[in-house]
Every structure is written in C-alpha cells, then in structure tokens.
Amino acid sequence: MADTPIIIDSEKCRGCKKCISACPFDALYMEGKLAVLKPEECRACNACVKACPFKAISANVKEEAKKESLSDFKGIWVFAEQHHGKVQEVAYELLSTGRRLAKDRGCELAAVVLGHNVTDSAAHLIAAGADKVYVVDQPELAEYEANVYTDALNQLIAKYKPEVILAGATAVGRAFFAKVAVRARTGLTADCTALSIDKESHLLHQTRPAFGGNIMATIMTPNHRPQMATVRPKVFKMTTPDPKRKGETLMEALKLVTAGTKIVKAERNAANVNIAEAEIIVAGGRGLKKAENLEQLKKLADLLGGVVGVSRACVDAGWISASHQVGQTGKTVCPKIYLAFGISGAIQHLEGMRGSDTIIAINNDPNASIFGIADLGIIGDLFEILPMLIEAVEAKRKN
Numbered sequence: 117m118a119d120t121p122i123i124i125d126s127e128k129c130r131g132c133k134k135c136i137s138a139c140p141f142d143a144l145y146m147e148g149k150l151a152v153l154k155p156e157e158c159r160a161c162n163a164c165v166k167a168c169p170f171k172a173i174s175a176n177v178k179e180e181a182k183k184e185s186l187s188d189f190k191g192i193w194v195f196a197e198q199h200h201g202k203v204q205e206v207a208y209e210l211l212s213t214g215r216r217l218a219k220d221r222g223c224e225l226a227a228v229v230l231g232h233n234v235t236d237s238a239a240h241l242i243a244a245g246a247d248k249v250y251v252v253d254q255p256e257l258a259e260y261e262a263n264v265y266t267d268a269l270n271q272l273i274a275k276y277k278p279e280v281i282l283a284g285a286t287a288v289g290r291a292f293f294a295k296v297a298v299r300a301r302t303g304l305t306a307d308c309t310a311l312s313i314d315k316e317s318h319l320l321h322q323t324r325p326a327f328g329g330n331i332m333a334t335i336m337t338p339n340h341r342p343q344m345a346t347v348r349p350k351v352f353k354m355t356t357p358d359p360k361r362k363g364e365t366l367m368e369a370l371k372l373v374t375a376g377t378k379i380v381k382a383e384r385n386a387a388n389v390n391i392a393e394a395e396i397i398v399a400g401g402r403g404l405k406k407a408e409n410l411e412q413l414k415k416l417a418d419l420l421g422g423v424v425g426v427s428r429a430c431v432d433a434g435w436i437s438a439s440h441q442v443g444q445t446g447k448t449v450c451p452k453i454y455l456a457f458g459i460s461g462a463i464q465h466l467e468g469m470r471g472s473d474t475i476i477a478i479n480n481d482p483n484a485s486i487f488g489i490a491d492l493g494i495i496g497d498l499f500e501i502l503p504m505l506i507e508a509v510e511a512k513r514k515n
C-alpha cells in the first residue's frame with residue numbers, strides 16, 4: 117500500500133474537482149480527468165475524503181493506525197521551570213489554565229520539575245492545581261543545560277506519553293522546548309495567548325498572534341503527540357493555591373546525557389530588569405525624543421516603586437536594553453498601573469500590556485490608538501506632564 121496519507125481510487129474518480137476545492141493545503145491537482153495527490157503538501161486532514169461524492173478517496177489505514185496510537189497519550193503536563201529551587205510564577209499561571217483544560221478533557225493535570233534539591237517544590241505545585249508531580253532531582257540538572265534538560269523531558273515523555281505539555285515562553289522554555297518537540301517528532305506553538313480543548317476532537321486549540329499581530333491564528337496538532345505550546349509569563353492569571361489539595365509526587369531517576377556546555381560561572385546582569393513581575397510600569401516611547409529623557413521616566417518609576425518599560429522604538433534607537441521592551445517581541449506585562457508616555461499604541465505594543473489593571477496614557481495626539489485601551493487618557497505634552505507628576509509625587513512624599 118502507498119505510504120501516502122490518502123489513497124485515490126482512479127477507477128472511481130470522475131474528475132469532479134470537489135476534492136481540490138475542499139483541500140485547504142493545495143495538495144491535490146488534476147492530471148487529465150483524475151485527481152492526483154501531492155503527498156508532500158498533504159496534512160492528512162481528510163477534507164477531500166469527506167468531499168468526494170464518489171467515495172474515490174479514502175484515508176490510508178496505515179496512517180489511521182498511526183492516529184489510533186495517539187490515543188495512548190493521556191493527561192496534561194506543565195513544565196515547572198525553577199531557578200535555584202524556586203518555581204517560576206509562569207508555572208503556576210500555566211497550572212491554573214491547565215486545570216481548566218484538564219477539566220474540559222476529563223484527564224489528570226501533572227507538573228514536571230527538573231533540577232537539584234527541588235523536591236520540596238512538589239507540594240507548592242500540588243497546591244496550585246497539579247494532581248501529580250514528576251520530579252527529577254539530580255545534580256546534573258542543578259544548572260539549566262539545554263541538552264541535559266531536553267534529554268530528561270524526552271525520557272519522561274517516552275515513558276508516560278502525555279497528551280499535552282505546556283511551558284513558559286521564558287529564556288529557558290524557549291531554548292529547550294523546541295528541541296524537545298523536534299526529538300518527540302511533534303509540533304510546537306510558541307507564545308500562545310489562549311488555549312482551549314475542542315469538545316469534539318479533543319484537540320488543543322493553540323491561539324497566538326500572527327502576521328505582526330494583525331490576525332490571531334488557532335493552531336492544532338492533529339497527527340502527533342504530545343501537543344506542545346509555550347505561553348509567556350503574565351498572559352494567564354494565577355489562581356489562589358489551596359494548601360489542602362492532595363496529590364501524588366513521583367520521583368524519577370534518569371540516566372542522562374553528558375552536558376554539551378560546561379557552566380564555569382553564572383552571573384546576573386544587573387542591567388536586566390524583570391519588568392514582567394513589576395506592579396507599576398512607567399513606560400515611554402519615541403515621543404520621548406532622545407535617550408536622556410528616559411532619566412525623567414526612571415525618576416518617576418523610582419518614586420512610585422516601579423520600573424521603566426519602553427516601546428520597541430526606544431530599543432531600536434539604542435536608548436535602552438531590550439529587557440525593558442514591552443510587546444509582542446518584548447515582554448508581556450500585567451502590572452497594577454501602566455503609565456504610557458509618548459507611545460502611539462501599535463498592535464505589537466498593546467499585545468504586551470493590554471492585561472494591565474489600569475492603563476494611563478499621555479500623548480499629544482488625541483487620535484493615538486493607545487487611548488482606545490486606556491482607562492485614563494491625558495492629551496498633552498509629556499514634557500510638561502512628566503515633570504508635574506514627579507513634582508506632585510515628591511510633594512506628597514514630603515507631607
């Protein structure tokens with residue numbers, strides 16, 4: 117039997133072209149009066165099988181058998197990234213979403229922790245919603261190393277076959293999750309902003325911005341398992357943990373590959389701020405005109421106990437490091453207050469800060485898009501308003 121995802125019976129094909137119109141991947145063409153498959157384009161969606169009125173197209177049973185083995189994969193996993201034993205907040209955010217997905221799928225939710233001296237974190241993960249926690253607590257995993265982490269997670273996938281795995285789109289998550297997906301021969305959707313389980317197909321709907329944020333694409337992984345997705349920190353909300361929740365901790369001992377890189381010394385770059393965790397962000401854009409004017413922004417941020425965020429225009433101009441950038445190619449933030457000075461509100465910027473509790477925009481253009489999502493808008497010159505705000509906060513501090 118041919119190794120193509122679908123088989124066309126030339127005896128039955130009448131050349132009606134209905135399969136060609138139905139195929140979303142342009143994987144069929146006409147050769148004379150017969151439909152012919154371009155196997156390299158076919159995604160085995162079976163749209164043509166359903167569309168053919170003469171039953172001339174059928175799914176390849178070999179491929180169907182492969183699909184059946186997909187049902188061996190069960191449960192939803194969250195990769196619980198930790199640094200020096202402290203589980204990152206994004207893992208708890210993913211567990212909250214994971215609980216909803218597990219409920220909709222009617223399955224268990226598990227967390228996976230890789231590291232050294234990390235076993236204590238299992239209790240926190242159970243409190244945050246995990247039914248089970250797989251812990252690999254070994255010295256080789258003390259510091260993140262892509263090859264070793266990839267090997268560990270792939271071994272667990274091969275052993276337990278999870279249906280879905282989610283990870284934070286952090287520096288670590290981005291770096292090794294793609295490697296894991298390649299080795300598991302499955303797909304990965306990065307930077308998802310919404311996740312849901314389709315009630316009929318049970319597929320994970322992985323939604324993310326596409327084409328520069330102008331459309332939202334919903335991506336599915338119908339033919340491979342696990343279904344893998346990353347989500348940036350702060351995109352999902354964390355629910356309150358329940359310390360009384362009961363769960364199971366499974367300790368795994370793995371024989372791991374040797375690290376490809378030797379970490380001699382780890383140093384934190386003091387200039388790198390974590391704006392994703394900030395409660396107050398004082399952000400500026402091209403309207404600031406020059407790098408020196410960021411000093412005023414920093415002054416207000418310090419007075420308010422916040423941090424400086426910027427639009428990509430400021431990073432591209434070389435005014436400040438990329439760790440301050442908010443938006444689609446920067447960080448997703450969710451502060452209590454987001455002050456935007458001289459930021460127009462391009463879709464790529466809004467994508468990173470629309471979840472803020474209160475947005476205050478200062479712009480001299482009354483038609484600036486940022487006013488569309490601002491809770492409070494001030495139409496005016498930022499060079500007048502910023503010093504006035506600094507003065508007002510300083511005066512309040514003195515009183």
Ligand SMILES: Cc1cc2nc3c(=O)[nH]c(=O)nc-3n(C[C@H](O)[C@H](O)[C@H](O)COP(=O)(O)OP(=O)(O)OC[C@H]3O[C@@H](n4cnc5c(N)ncnc54)[C@H](O)[C@@H]3O)c2cc1C
Pocket residue numbers: 328400401402403404426427428429430441442443444445446447457458459460461462463464465468478479480481484496497498499
């Ligand atoms: C694939 C892709 C990814 C991107 N990712 C990001 C991203 O992650 N983050 C991001 O921010 N952008 C991103 N961008 C860029 C984005 O499209 C915009 O170009 C950028 O956000 C514009 O920055 P801005 O608002 O500072 O500048 P502008 O759009 O130039 O706006 C400057 C604003 O300042 C106002 N202004 C000027 N002078 C004053 C004044 N004296 N007082 C008050 N207001 C004043 C103006 O009215 C204007 O609204 C991306 C673009 C692409 C194509």
